[in-house]
Amino acid sequence: MFGFNKSKPIVGLDIGSSAVKAVELKPSGKGYRVVAFAIEPIPPDSIVDGAVIDGTAVADAIRRLFENTAFKSKDVAASLSGNAVIVKKINLPVMTEADLGESIVWEAEQYIPFDVQDVNLDYQILDAGTGENAKGTMDVLLVAAKKEKIADYTGVIARAGRTPVVVDVDAFALQNAYEVNYGIEPGAVIVLLNAGASAINVNIVSGDQSLFTRDISIGGNAYTEAVQKELNLPFDAAEQLKKGLPVDGVTFHDVQPVLHAMTENVLLEVQKTFDFFKATAASDRIDRIVLSGGASRVDGFAQALQERFGSAVVSFDPFRTVSFDPAKFGVTDPENIMATAAVAVGLALRRVGDR
Numbered sequence: 001m002f003g004f005n006k007s008k009p010i011v012g013l014d015i016g017s018s019a020v021k022a023v024e025l026k027p028s029g030k031g032y033r034v035v036a037f038a039i040e041p042i043p044p045d046s047i048v049d050g051a052v053i054d055g056t057a058v059a060d061a062i063r064r065l066f067e068n069t070a071f072k073s074k075d076v077a078a079s080l081s082g083n084a085v086i087v088k089k090i091n092l093p094v095m096t097e098a099d100l101g102e103s104i105v106w107e108a109e110q111y112i113p114f115d116v117q118d119v120n121l122d123y124q125i126l127d128a129g130t131g132e133n134a135k136g137t138m139d140v141l142l143v144a145a146k147k148e149k150i151a152d153y154t155g156v157i158a159r160a161g162r163t164p165v166v167v168d169v170d171a172f173a174l175q176n177a178y179e180v181n182y183g184i185e186p187g188a189v190i191v192l193l194n195a196g197a198s199a200i201n202v203n204i205v206s207g208d209q210s211l212f213t214r215d216i217s218i219g220g221n222a223y224t225e226a227v228q229k230e231l232n233l234p235f236d237a238a239e240q241l242k243k244g245l246p247v248d249g250v251t252f253h254d255v256q257p258v259l260h261a262m263t264e265n266v267l268l269e270v271q272k273t274f275d276f277f278k279a280t281a282a283s284d285r286i287d288r289i290v291l292s293g294g295a296s297r298v299d300g301f302a303q304a305l306q307e308r309f310g311s312a313v314v315s316f317d318p319f320r321t322v323s324f325d326p327a328k329f330g331v332t333d334p335e336n337i338m339a340t341a342a343v344a345v346g347l348a349l350r351r352v353g354d355r
């Protein structure tokens, strides 16, 4: 999305609301190898609902992250999510790519709730409508991102001394990382579900196509806040307990019912998303749910999903084929890194000029 036309390796930088993660890859054999990896926390409330509130805090975190000298490239691919982006599948009369390029702005006006002047547009032809069973129309994936939000993100990257060259969408970066690690499975309907601190990115894919995307605005913070409230604890203590680490006078056993109750709320939102998908997309089947994001590790979450939806639930391993040696990067809990690195890996796979 929204890239310029050059071709060299770039750093995938996932600016999450709880932490920034960066990955740099190098082609190796038939695949890739991680040559640099770093993660750096962001103070709470620096990014709220996908909007950069405290640019200085975010730029500082990015700057600290790049003190790691293993990063060789200054060029960065970042991503947006939440209400900063709109992704819509639209149906148009069959036309040439050149005609589509010219008319897309006009077409977009009918589908996006913002002034087209205020957004950057991109699109991908999903079905050119020229195949054997051509129906006279073509399917196009339209992506619109608010210029103001793009500027927020590219701004903090520039303030940290790096060059933003690609601005992608979390849900697509996730898909990119998935394809590289798991390949493309024609016909299967797979839900990529990335549960972060403030949002859950959902991308339902079939083969190499995205059938449906949505960002649900609930995530790990909701769990921490519930624990804070129920047990009258400060943020840091609640955050620890949530991850199963004991805190003075409180056991994990005390916390579990609070977590499980919040999972019920989260499942309701996921259910709504799946219902909406089934009502609007061509498929009503879900074969597998692939989990990533730190909040997907909440006690009992994967099991609750499996029980509710009856689909197989597996953990997304962004290093399944991308070779990564945790010890080399001072990583002591590879499981945690595995859960949170998927978007950054997907971004690192981007080449400048890609979309």
Ligand SMILES: Nc1ncnc2c1ncn2[C@@H]1O[C@H](COP(=O)(O)OP(=O)(O)OP(=O)(O)O)[C@@H](O)[C@H]1O
Binding pocket: 015, 016, 017, 018, 019, 020, 195, 196, 197, 198, 199, 200, 219, 220, 221, 239, 242, 243, 244, 292, 293, 294, 295, 296, 297, 298, 299, 336, 339, 340
């Ligand atoms: N072991 C664990 N158990 C429960 N929650 C965890 C665990 N590890 C991390 N988390 C939670 O995961 C969240 C961070 O995950 P992640 O890094 O994917 O989010 P983010 O990208 O910063 O957020 P977002 O994408 O929503 O802006 C935090 O809420 C954190 O408390």
Ligand SMILES: [Mg+2]
Binding pocket: 014, 015, 016, 017, 196, 197, 293, 343
């Ligand atoms: Mg995230």
